[in-house]
Amino acid sequence: MKRTFVLALGAAALGLGAAALPAQAAGKLTYYCSAQEDWCQLMARSFEEATGIDVNMTRKSSGETYAQVRAEASNPKGDVWWGGTGDPHLQAAEEGLTEPYVSPMRGELNDWAISQASSADDKTIGIYSGALGYGYNEDLLKANNLPVPACWKDLLKPEYKGHVQMANPNSSGTAYTTLATIVQLFGEDEGFEFMKGLHKNINQYTKSGSAPIKAAGRGENTIGIVFMHDAVKQAVAGFPIKVVAPCEGTGYEIGSMSIIKGARNLENAKKFYDWALSKEAQTLALQVKAYQVPSNKASETSPKAPDLSSIKLIDYDFNKYGSSEERKRLLKKWDDEVSTLPQ
Helix, strand or coil, rough: HHHHHHHHHHHHHHCCCCHHHHHHHEEEEEEECCCCHHHHHHHHHHHHHHHHCEEEEECCCCHHHHHHHHCCCCCCCEEECCCCCHHHHHHHHHHCCCCCCCCCCCCEEEEHHHHHHHHHCCCEEEEEEEEEEEEEEEHHHHHHCCCCCCCHHHHHHHHCCCEEEEEECCCCCCHHHHHCCCCCCCCCCHHHHHHHHHHHHEEEEEEECCCCHHHHCCCCCEEEEEEEEHHHHHHHCCCCCCEEEECCCCCCCEEEEEECCCCCCCHHHHHHHHHHCCCHHHHHHHHHHCCECCEEEECCCCCCCCCCCHHCCCCCCHHHCHHHHHHHHHHHHHHHHHCCCCC
């Protein structure tokens, strides 16, 4: 309130009247966040403290945020979109929903973060990375006399019926990455047969990508398909969660950040973008026990974070599976051929 009053008073003193009022926007930022809630809040408050810019933050899953940015395209309300899987960021870039920006911080980043920017004509950039996998509640597994899973195909066993949870790939970037990973691992025909088989064992498709492992931590679900760092977070918090890197290999995400085209507070969006790529901002992840691998090479990574070099990662095709056409096609096929099946 004080800041707004000072700006208005300064405009009046200069005799600029109402025409100067848009200058108030210089102190604001509308920030869409698709990472975990506590991390989103910490980033918002830390940026406010660092710059004095007022941040209005909205947290939604990456699929939901993409849908919101698309719906608002004719009258953009957001300025910057931070976090969530890279595929919807790439789709937004392809559809002209985001702005190109080359940050002076790029020299501090890992090659995979720059590669993400290059594939999107600089309309997005990598901020963290994490491998896909799943976690299981060890106590529930024993209580139900279930075998210990180690591979993707283990999850198709009939004894796991009602014990597996994943998010809906239409709303969740994690779940879309799962769908794209399975297709790349096994081929499209076998991959969709896998998804149909998995569907028989699913107890719920959640909206949020991390919800399945949180439910497992609370003892409400046995196995959650998630990014491995989300499973690690539950294990570190003291829940009986074991983390699995599937034996066949797995996909991974490049969590991304984009400036929304037509941003009302473009200069502040660029300030946030530069700040969010800094070592200091990325090290904040440790405070909320976020176990992704940061894109700034000088950032601290928790020793508990999954070691990507020890995980069998596929050569995930971000260009193909982040494209608007392919993403829409796969989601429609999943809707038509998988989600409609009985369980």
